[in-house]
Amino acid sequence: MGANFPGAGNETPSVTTEIVTVSRGASVPGGIRLAAIVGEGQRVERIVSSARGSGNDGLDSDGTTVGDSDGRHFKLTFVPITSNRLDLFKNGILLNGLEQSGFLLAGGTFSSTFGYRYDLDGNIELQAAALVDQGGADFTTGTANVGNGTIGSLSLVDANAPSEVWTVRVSSVLRDGYGDPIDGYAIFVVSGSVSGVILDGYGSQITWQSNGIAVSNSILSFSITEGATTFVEGDSFTIEVTSGSLSAGDSLVAHYIATADLNDPEFFTDFDELQTKHGAASTDNRLSLGAQLAFSNGPPGIFAVQAAPGIPRRQSYVVEESASGGAVRDDLQFALPVGVLPDFDTNINFFITDPVTNTESQIIPNKVDFFDAAITASPDLFHFGAGYVFSYTVVQDDSVQKEGDDGVITSTGPTSATISSTVVNFGQDDINGTRTLQILAPAVNAGTYAIVSAADGILTLSDPGGFTDETAAEFRIIDSADSSSKILFTDDLALTASAILRVTVVDSKDADFFDVNWLSAYEALETVNCDIVVPLPSQTISAIFQVGRIHVDTMSNLKNKRERMLFIGAINGLLPGNVIGDTPAAVEDIGVLEGIQGDTVAEILAGNVEDLTDYGVQNSFGTTFRVVFFYPDQIIVQIGADRTILDGFFLAAAAAGFLTGIPNVAIPLTNKTMAGFAILRDRLFRPIIRENIAAAGITLVEPAIGGGTVVWGKTTTTSGFAEEEEISIVFIRDRIAKSMRAGFRGFIGTAESQTTQGSLMARAQGLMQGFISQGLITNFTDLQVGRDSVEPRQWNIRVAVQPVFPVNWIYIRVAIGLL
Incomplete structure (x- = not known):
């Protein structure tokens, strides 16, 4: 035998309260409320x-x-x-x-x-x-130099040296009896813009002499050799060092x-402390952005829950800025940045910008398994073979370090040539034994060539077959020491001339970092007592809202005893007809997710890209009184120095902050002005639209100075009961349930006595009177206390209460006439 009430199951000893709605009206909560905001965030740590x-x-x-x-x-x-x-x-x-x-x-x-x-x-x-490459050399010679000697054997001794510019200048020379400088006796002082002049162990300046002997000052080591013309005072060289090492300031x-910050509910009473953990508010950091709106409305504090993305992160890369219009191998290969490895199990999304209309459209080619060894070895089989049609894949290849399409090739001998570019800086880093230069077009010079030298930003190439002079050559610097991913197209996907190709990729390192429908985040909220849950997702928005509805309904049942409400709202782009339920919305128009313009390749090619979805609030949330849905679909919020358009559901965060700042839960949200945002005048609707929005269970907020005014704060229920429509009465319902549980908890575990029933009755009457004095209810009746007829260890308390109803309408009738 166990507890005898609906859904008891194997209930352990406890107090359970069930509040039911009576058709003539009554029920709901009261007291201090706490809100929980769920969103993505990012910790900011000032290391130095x-x-x-x-x-x-x-x-x-x-x-x-x-x-x-x-x-x-x-x-x-x-x-x-x-x-x-x-x-x-x-x-x-x-x-x-x-x-x-x-x-x-x-x-x-x-x-x-x-x-x-x-x-x-x-x-x-x-x-x-x-050392910074300065046009193919690690130093530059002073433009006013008289001597034409040079620096040799230059090396950087200290890997932790700071970024700075070193000046190597002649401080003195030894002259003969005729006053002419003597070869090999020029003295150079070396000074760094950060390190200054380095001193030796005796406190003397470390100097160099133009005698070809290498000297080190513990940062740089080099020698100086005289040329045909001897150095004189003031001659100089410049050496530049770049470094990650921190300089002063x-x-x-x-x-x-x-990882410890994820799904970790924490209560904050100060917005700055919240930002310290979860980062500054931004369009990407929706947790802190929602908290900004909440704290703008005076709450005692809020719970913050940082969630993982609802889906793996996609990053966008432009892999072709201006297509050649050809269909040879190089026109069908697109390198991703070094370090980006696409997830094997995820599709890549492709977007092409038409060079004439400048409009971007998506294509959905067939995916062929990535990193296929046969394709990697023979990519032409994929590009031009009959086995692959309208397809793409990814292979791993030597990394592309630099690339451009303005190369100027100049033949300098039977087996050599130079190449220069105005957009790519060729330098000493290109001469490391693992780098080669690949010319993609024109075909006459196409191939991969050894790099002989670099000087003044120009590379010298070598090939036994020689070179042909050419301009506008497309080229790449390839480094075999690193690998990078390369996207391959079949030739029927060749881009038109000047087209731009953008891709969005799920990196393999991001593939496992997501929380589908925020199940883990909602699960984390099961451990805390809160009254309002505000999810602020960036993708899979509707799915996360629906799981949130299930969460609050489940947590508010008799078993879980943690009553709460879900505050959500409209996605930017949803029109009144969409949320009322009169007109379905095309998901492409509201940008819920990228890459969903069509279900199949055939659908895309046929131009059928309108995926219509019913965003009607009553159809989605009409079965519950624990959801509040805010409209309009967009608000303006100050983020740093910028005013930014946000989805309308951010109103939920402002409302949560506003209501938790009101001690009396019986005060309705209707006709209250919230702060921290602005609403454009084009979101002010005609009376008939206002009425239809309210009739659909939507809480409409209209423009006000510095914020917005709530027309009617109501839940999404279609029950028609005032006790379930009014937000304030739902909170009264929950407050009564929580207070009754707390009031009778002390009786659990006590031994029954002759005074048990009387004590329970007295406690119940005291609680009822307390609810009246707190302004939660105006009356109660039918208070009954008795032992359960089936389970002798269970006592049942029944009572009917009348909540404090809000005043929503005042009807004034004035008779005018002769009296």
Whole structure:
């Protein structure tokens, strides 16, 4: 035998309250309310606010010791972190990062393509110092030099050197009896713009002599050799060093997602503290953006729940800026950035911009399994073979480091030529033994060639077959030391001349980071007591809203005893007819998701791209009184220095903040003005539209100075009962349920006595009187206390209450005439 009430099952000893709606009216909550906002966020950590420089910041090269810092190694505070979700800013500039596990133990260097590397344990290594290529040489000669000697054997000794410009200048020369400089005796002083002049152990300046002997100042090592004309005072060279090492005054800020921050409800009473954990408000950081709106309306605090994306993140890349219009191999291959590896199980979305109309449209070719060994070995079989039609795939190949289409090829001999470009900087980094230059077009020079040298931004190439002079050559610098992904098209997908190709790709590192329908986020909310749930998704919006409805209904049942409401709203682009339910909406017009313009390739080719969906509120949420749906479909919110258009469902965050700031839950939302946003005048509707919106169970907000005024705060229910339509009465319902449970909890576990029934009756009467004095109800009747007829260990309490009803209408009838 067990508890005897609906849905009891194997209920453990506890107090259960059931409130039912009577047809003549009554029921609902009251008290201080708490709201939970769910959204994507990103922690912001200021690793270094103002660097000391000179290698005195961060940790040592092992990433452990502070005392032996080198200015390049750092560690995040909240670890581990989520893969591919670290953005590092040096002095406000986003650096290009490489995710690489175990690099602290492995050591070594990494590609200069990246400004830093990191692992999921939060270890960060900034790029080592390197000499800056200055047109094919690591130094430049002073334009006013008299001597024509040169620098030799130049190398960078300190990998942790700061970024700076070194000036190598003649301070004195030894002259003969005729006053002419003597060859080999010019003295050079070397000064860095950050390091200054380096002193030796005796406090004297380290100097160089033009005698061809290499000297080191612990940062640079080189020799200086005289030329045909001897150096004189003032002759100079310039050497530039670039480095990730922090200089004095530099800042280093990381934006990342710590795994511990996900699905971790935390209550905040201060907006700044919330931003410290979840990042600054932005269109991408919807958690903090919703919190901004909530705190603008004076809540005591809010729960913040950071969720993973509803679907894996897609990143957009323009892989062809202006197509040649051809259909040869090189016209059908498109390199992705180094480090991007498309997920094997996910489609790539393709968007082509027409060069004439400048409009972008999507194509949906057939996907062929990625990284096929046979296709990788013989890509022409895929491009031109009969076995593949209207298809694409991805292969791994040597990485593309640089590319352009304005190459000027000049033959300089039977087996050599030079190539220059106005958009690509050729330099010393292209002469490392693993790089080659690939000419894609014109066909006469097409091929892959060895790079002999680089000087003044021009490469010298070598090939036994020789070269033909050409302009507007399409070329790439290929590095076999790194690999990159390449998209292949079949020839029936060849782009028209000047077309632009954009792709959106799910990186393999992002493929597993998502929370479908925010199930995990909602599950995390089951552990906290809150009254309002506000989800702010960026994709799969409707699905997340529906799962939210199920969540609040489930948590509010007799079993879970955690009553709450769901506040949501309209997606930007939904017209009144769409939410009323008169007209279905095309998902393409509201941009819920990219890549859903059609269900099949045939549908796309036939031009049938209108996927119509019913966004009628009553059809979606009319069965429950625990959902509040806000309209209009868009609001304007100040984000930093910009005024930004947001989806209308962000009104839910403002309303949640407003209601939680009102101690008396019986006060309705109707005719209240919320702050923190603006509504454009074109979202002010005619009376008949206003009435239809309200009749559909939608809470309409109209423009007001500094915010918006609620026309009628109501739930989405179609029951017609005032006790279920009014938001305030639903909160009264929940408050009574929670207060009754708390009031009788002390009786659980006590022994029955002759006074048990009387004590229960007295407690119930006291609670009822308390509800009246708190302004939650105006009357109660039929209070009954008795033992259950089936289960002797259960006592039943029944009562009917009349909630405080809001005043929604006042009818005034004035008779005018002769009295």
